Amino acid sequence: GESVGLHLPTLSVQEGDNSIINCAYSNSASDYFIWYKQESGKGPQFIIDIRSNMDKRQGQRVTVLLNKTVKHLSLQIAATQPGDSAVYFCAERANQGGKLIFGQGTELSVKP
Amino acid sequence: GAGVSQSPSNKVTEKGKDVELRCDPISGHTALYWYRQSLGQGLEFLIYFQGNSAPDKSGLPSDRFSAERTGGSVSTLTIQRTQQEDSAVYLCASSPRWTSGGAGNEQFFGPGTRLTVL
Numbered sequence: 001g002e003s004v005g006l007h008l009p010t011l012s013v014q015e016g017d018n019s020i021i022n023c024a025y026s027n028s029a030s031d032y033f034i035w036y037k038q039e040s041g042k043g044p045q046f047i048i049d050i051r052s053n054m055d056k057r058q059g060q061r062v063t064v065l066l067n068k069t070v071k072h073l074s075l076q077i078a079a080t081q082p083g084d085s086a087v088y089f090c091a092e093r094a095n096q097g098g099k100l101i102f103g104q105g106t107e108l109s110v111k112p
Numbered sequence: 113g114a115g116v117s118q119s120p121s122n123k124v125t126e127k128g129k130d131v132e133l134r135c136d137p138i139s140g141h142t143a144l145y146w147y148r149q150s151l152g153q154g155l156e157f158l159i160y161f162q163g164n165s166a167p168d169k170s171g172l173p174s175d176r177f178s179a180e181r182t183g184g185s186v187s188t189l190t191i192q193r194t195q196q197e198d199s200a201v202y203l204c205a206s207s208p209r210w211t212s213g214g215a216g217n218e219q220f221f222g223p224g225t226r227l228t229v230l
Binding site (some may be wrong): 008025034036041042043044045046049090098099100101102103104105 | 116143145147152153155156157160162168170171180189203204207208218219220223224
């Protein structure tokens with residue numbers, strides 16, 4: 001019989017190109033945001049974070065942009081490599097406690 | 113140093129049985145979290161322990177789910193009378209003490225326990 005399931009948004013890029021992964025968050029009171037990378041069969045791995053009093057933060061080959069006006073977060077990966085292939089999740093934290101609310105995730109596929 | 117560890121890595125059980133999943137957080141981390149991840153989906157918050165404070169159980173989907181954290185370190189997530197919809201990967205994370213100043217916000221995840229309920 002036919003099966004129905006959820007499909008992650010997918011971004012396919014060529015090795016060496018820049019990648020941009022987008023995320024819309026839900027709570028205007030969230031004060032902290034994180035991007036995680038998850039490879040198949042593994043737990044999420046921290047990439048970069050940003051507090052709500054900032055609009056940009058840079059790491060090694062990665063940049064996170066925060067637009068609080070439209071509640072939008074993006075992750076930019078420079079010079080994407082095959083090892084960057086994974087599912088990327090954004091997460092937000094409300095202004096109390098440490099509970100994270102995760103987005104659906106985006107699957108990044110890097111073609112050599 | 114050692115990261116977050118979880119056991120077992122895989123668990124297959126029959127509907128109606130109880131299961132226990134274990135999490136060993138990073139030494140010294142005061143906060144511990146349980147999340148559930150169904151196939152192809154994001155992480156769903158279940159429960160959060162911070163030091164000696166009362167745990168935040170707001171994410172537990174039913175009273176069949178419970179968790180405890182003994183001695184402020186190891187945690188056990190128990191699912192009673194398992195159902196097929198409980199099948200998922202159960203992820204544990206720990207972090208240093210959360211502060212409003214930003215220190216200790218990062219959560220470090222374990223590899224997860226894949227639970228299959230037949």
